[in-house]
Amino acid sequence: MKMMEEVIVEITDLKKNYGSKSVLNGVSLQVKKGEIIGYIGPNGAGKSTTVKIILGIEENYFGEIKLFGHDISDGNIDYKKKIGYVPEIAEVYDNLTGQEYLTFIGELYGLDLDLADYKAKSLMELFGVGEVYYSRIASYSKGMRQKLLIISSLLHNPELLFFDEPINGLDANSVMIFKEIMSQLSEQGKTIFYSSHIMDVVEKISSRIILLHDGKIAADGTFEELKQQNTKGSLEQIFNQLTGFNEHRELGSRFVSVVKEM
Amino acid sequence: MQDFRTLKLLDRFERVFNSFGVDYKIMRKILQVKLTMDGRRVPTIFSQNAKKKDQESNNQYLKSLWIYVIFGLFTIPFVLMGENYLFQMSLFFGIFTFFVMTSMISDFSSVLLDIRDRNILFPKPVNRKTISTAKLVHVAIYLSFLTIALVSIPLIVGLVKNGLLFFLVSALNIILIDLLIIGLTALIYLFILRFFDGEKLKDIINYVQIGLSLMIMVGYQLLIRSFQFIDLSVSLEPQWWQVFIFPMWFGANMEMIMHGSYQPFYLLFTALGILIPLLSIGIYMKFNDAFEQNLQKLTYHGKAKENKKGKLRQMFLKVICHTKEERAYFRFASSMMKNERDFKLKVYPSLGFSIVIPFIFIMNGYNTNFNELSTSKSYLTIYFSLIIIPTIMILLKYSGKYKGAWIYRVAPIQQLNPIFSGTIKAFIFKLYLPVYLLLSIVFIALFGVKVMPDLVIVFINAIIYAVICFMVLKKSIPFSESIDQYNQNSNAGIIFGLMLFVALFAGLHYVSTLFSYGIYLYMVIAIICLAALWKQAFNITWTKLMG
Numbered sequence: 001m002k003m004m005e006e007v008i009v010e011i012t013d014l015k016k017n018y019g020s021k022s023v024l025n026g027v028s029l030q031v032k033k034g035e036i037i038g039y040i041g042p043n044g045a046g047k048s049t050t051v052k053i054i055l056g057i058e059e060n061y062f063g064e065i066k067l068f069g070h071d072i073s074d075g076n077i078d079y080k081k082k083i084g085y086v087p088e089i090a091e092v093y094d095n096l097t098g099q100e101y102l103t104f105i106g107e108l109y110g111l112d113l114d115l116a117d118y119k120a121k122s123l124m125e126l127f128g129v130g131e132v133y134y135s136r137i138a139s140y141s142k143g144m145r146q147k148l149l150i151i152s153s154l155l156h157n158p159e160l161l162f163f164d165e166p167i168n169g170l171d172a173n174s175v176m177i178f179k180e181i182m183s184q185l186s187e188q189g190k191t192i193f194y195s196s197h198i199m200d201v202v203e204k205i206s207s208r209i210i211l212l213h214d215g216k217i218a219a220d221g222t223f224e225e226l227k228q229q230n231t232k233g234s235l236e237q238i239f240n241q242l243t244g245f246n247e248h249r250e251l252g253s254r255f256v257s258v259v260k261e262m
Numbered sequence: 263m264q265d266f267r268t269l270k271l272l273d274r275f276e277r278v279f280n281s282f283g284v285d286y287k288i289m290r291k292i293l294q295v296k297l298t299m300d301g302r303r304v305p306t307i308f309s310q311n312a313k314k315k316d317q318e319s320n321n322q323y324l325k326s327l328w329i330y331v332i333f334g335l336f337t338i339p340f341v342l343m344g345e346n347y348l349f350q351m352s353l354f355f356g357i358f359t360f361f362v363m364t365s366m367i368s369d370f371s372s373v374l375l376d377i378r379d380r381n382i383l384f385p386k387p388v389n390r391k392t393i394s395t396a397k398l399v400h401v402a403i404y405l406s407f408l409t410i411a412l413v414s415i416p417l418i419v420g421l422v423k424n425g426l427l428f429f430l431v432s433a434l435n436i437i438l439i440d441l442l443i444i445g446l447t448a449l450i451y452l453f454i455l456r457f458f459d460g461e462k463l464k465d466i467i468n469y470v471q472i473g474l475s476l477m478i479m480v481g482y483q484l485l486i487r488s489f490q491f492i493d494l495s496v497s498l499e500p501q502w503w504q505v506f507i508f509p510m511w512f513g514a515n516m517e518m519i520m521h522g523s524y525q526p527f528y529l530l531f532t533a534l535g536i537l538i539p540l541l542s543i544g545i546y547m548k549f550n551d552a553f554e555q556n557l558q559k560l561t562y563h564g565k566a567k568e569n570k571k572g573k574l575r576q577m578f579l580k581v582i583c584h585t586k587e588e589r590a591y592f593r594f595a596s597s598m599m600k601n602e603r604d605f606k607l608k609v610y611p612s613l614g615f616s617i618v619i620p621f622i623f624i625m626n627g628y629n630t631n632f633n634e635l636s637t638s639k640s641y642l643t644i645y646f647s648l649i650i651i652p653t654i655m656i657l658l659k660y661s662g663k664y665k666g667a668w669i670y671r672v673a674p675i676q677q678l679n680p681i682f683s684g685t686i687k688a689f690i691f692k693l694y695l696p697v698y699l700l701l702s703i704v705f706i707a708l709f710g711v712k713v714m715p716d717l718v719i720v721f722i723n724a725i726i727y728a729v730i731c732f733m734v735l736k737k738s739i740p741f742s743e744s745i746d747q748y749n750q751n752s753n754a755g756i757i758f759g760l761m762l763f764v765a766l767f768a769g770l771h772y773v774s775t776l777f778s779y780g781i782y783l784y785m786v787i788a789i790i791c792l793a794a795l796w797k798q799a800f801n802i803t804w805t806k807l808m809g
Contacts (some may be wrong), residue, residue: 057671080674091665093741095601107590108673136461136601216726 006033007069008160009054014063016049016215023049025215026063031193036186038206039195040235042243045212046087047195049249051162052096054259057084067160074241081109084153088164090145090196096123096135101137102152109156116155123151150178161185161195167201177227211242217240266297270405285392292383292396296373297403326590327411333361334412341420347520351432353783358412359439360511366409366447368471373401373462374448377557394550398444405440424520431519435512438539442508445542448793452549453561455556468603474569475611480618504531511535587677591684595658604662604745609654612695616647618702624708639775643707644720647701648727652760653694654730656753659738660684660745667742678739678807679800685740686732690725698724715781716771722788723767729795731760737807 009031013137016024023046031037041047052058054065065072067079093101099117102124105118112165125134127147134139137148146169153161163182167175181207186192196202202209203223211219211226219226219242222236240246269290295456340354363590374397383393413436421429454463504510514531517525583589601603620643661667675681702717733757774780 050741055672057668062522075675077676079671083672085672087668091663091668093598093661093663095603095663095667096594096597097601100597102592104416104594104597104671105673107586107593108669108675110674113590113593139459 008033009064012064023215025178033191034186035188035193036207038202039193039208041212046215066241082159084158084161086149086153086163086188090149092137094112097136098133105152119155160191199236204256213243267453283391284395287390289396296400305516330411334415337416337417341416347519350512352510355512356509358382363684364474368474370401371467413514426685441543442539445546446548452553471607472610476614558753587680588684591681592688595685595688598741608657612650616650617701619646620644641705641713642768645764648724651728652731658740660748661741661744662745666746670739678802684801719785729799733799
């Protein structure tokens with residue numbers, strides 16, 4: 001894989017708290033152009049919060065975030081034009097039709113209506129959901145919605161992508177298409193942040209894995225590096241080890257014993 | 263979860279249900295859950311001003327019944343009027359049918375069309391008959407509340423005036439009508455679902471809800487007045503087409519029994535009145551499976567047609583919105599207004615009301631002489647159509663899907679200016695202008711072509727008014743807050759203050775008509791004001807919006 005040495009994301013000592021509860025306790029990382037970062041961690045570790053801060057959805061943080069070499073706190077929001085985002089919880093104006101929603105999003109990113117319409121329609125068709133393009137999003141199945149969100153994040157040909165559980169609800173074939181899209185995008189020099197709880201997928205697609213635990217980075221490196229450091233076979237096991245979780249066997253058997261009670 | 267008195271009453275019929283092969287204990291559990299859920303729902307009739315509260319055990323629906331009690335009071339004159347039962351009782355049953363039917367469609371649709379039953383209950387070891395009976399009983403419980411609220415007082419009045427026989431026959435008729443309505447509504451749904459998909463049905467239900475809200479708003483104004491128009495001495499001659507007006511079936515049997523006149527015409531109607539309700543319920547029971555099958559279509563959606571973008575429309579859009587961003591927000595806002603059912607339910611009744619209210623005032627002023635009207639200045643009552651603007655301007659920031667607003671934060675939006683100007687233009691041209699044009703046509707018909715310049719001025723004033731409202735009211739990104747937060751009363755003070763502007767516009771307009779060419783001067787001044795205000799109004803930054 002060719003690595004261009006341009007730094008796209010640079011986070012220094014990022015801290016964030018909600019009231020007295022601190023979510024991020026000093027996260028620092030650098031991401032170079034073309035990397036696919038597997039961004040993992042247990043529930044509540046602060047993955048989504050990091051992404052939301054970078055995107056400007058969350059404010060009032062401490063530390064410094066530089067995207068494409070510019071500090072995002074300076075009020076200039078041009079950098080958002082180069083970002084695509086698929087949120088974990090897909091809240092959309094689902095009383096609109098696919099066409100109405102996607103062209104609106106395209107126009108928000110500065111595309112012309114006709115271009116946005118053409119791109120959205122073609123991408124929907126390629127993703128196998130062309131027939132619902134003119135239907136209300138409310139009537140979509142979970143997979144269709146997810147495809148719509150993926151498309152809405154890519155319409156403006158962004159440089160940096162944040163995918164939060166993007167394959168949620170997709171069927172196996174669509175997942176294969178999506179993986180292919182990701183690897184081709186990365187070859188084109190797009191940088192991808194990929195958050196997921198499905199460890200096998202993260203293990204396979206990521207060029208580098210960052211594990212967040214209790215608002216701090218617990219591990220950072222390629223899968224091979226993590227394996228050497230932790231002497232474990234799969235990413236799932238590494239995940240369990242690094243987050244200090246080893247009670248699954250006991251919890252499982254207690255669960256089943258309660259199930260058996262009648 | 264509390265235990266319901268209704269269910270305790272139902273417990274007495276446990277044996278009856280069991281003998282039909284219904285598992286009563288399970289059915290009771292299902293009903294208990296459903297009644298609890300209903301307690302957390304707001305009925306259409308209240309949706310105009312209710313804010314959802316998180317109160318357990320407080321069924322909003324039951325609270326809304328007093329409105330039906332009042333509407334019931336209005337039907338008392340039909341019971342008291344005279345002995346022309348065919349006419350007066352047909353009207354009585356007709357009004358009853360209207361209220362029960364609209365309320366059935368607007369508030370019980372969620373019960374009849376609940377597909378969660380299928381997904382949640384069908385996989386469980388509960389027999390189908392229990393599930394479908396629970397559904398029917400659920401509807402029946404509410405329908406009986408509604409019926410009692412509507413007719414109990416008029417029927418007691420009837421009992422006193424016309425005797426026990428009258429009371430019993432009426433009560434029986436009411437029950438038959440209820441059965442007919444359940445059967446009919448279900449069959450209408452079955453029919454619609456057979457040919458259209460779920461979105462279409464939801465749209466139809468939405469429009470019925472809008473119609474009901476509007477009828478109730480207008481009803482307050484018109485009901486009392488309407489009694490002047492009813493001629494008490496009307497005598498109905500039997501006509502063949504009356505067979506299709508089903509409230510007359512029930513009026514006919516009243517006439518027949520109370521007066522003992524057993525004509526074939528009355529006998530036919532009476533027979534229809536007994537047979538058809540039983541038949542419709544029978545058909546509903548028989549096709550219940552088909553109904554449940556078709557309910558699945560609520561989640562299935564066929565391919566929708568591409569809506570063509572008209573060249574003319576594109577040109578028009580280019581004229582009214584100069585920048586690309588503004589056009590994007592204009593299109594977005596218009597599709598939201600067109601598609602969002604919650605928004606429509608709150609806004610469209612007011613829009614309809616704004617058409618009616620000028621005429622109510624005209625009617626008040628000119629009950630007798632219509633000739634005077636065309637030469638008067640009553641056309642200024644068209645200013646009453648402006649009073650809905652503040653409410654809608656407030657509503658523009660709400661949406662049932664407000665959570666979708668994260669895109670505003672994620673997208674590279676430099677200027678907020680086009681968001682607001684595009685949305686307001688969409689409101690003016692997509693919602694207000696059609697209503698206003700309709701009003702204008704009627705006004706031109708009433709007052710002659712000479713009022714056209716005045717109508718233009720009123721429209722310009724309407725835009726000025728919308729901009730003023732926008733400047734005065736608290737600003738938020740459109741469609742970004744939960745529509746449940748909307749509370750009419752909290753804004754009452756501001757809205758009342760804003761109404762004074764309408765009075766000002768109308769007053770100036772009146773003064774301008776006193777001079778020759780005065781209105782043209784007024785028009786020029788209004789256009790200049792509008793241009794100046796428009797420049798100022800939309801300079802808003804993110805920081806101002808947050809603070």
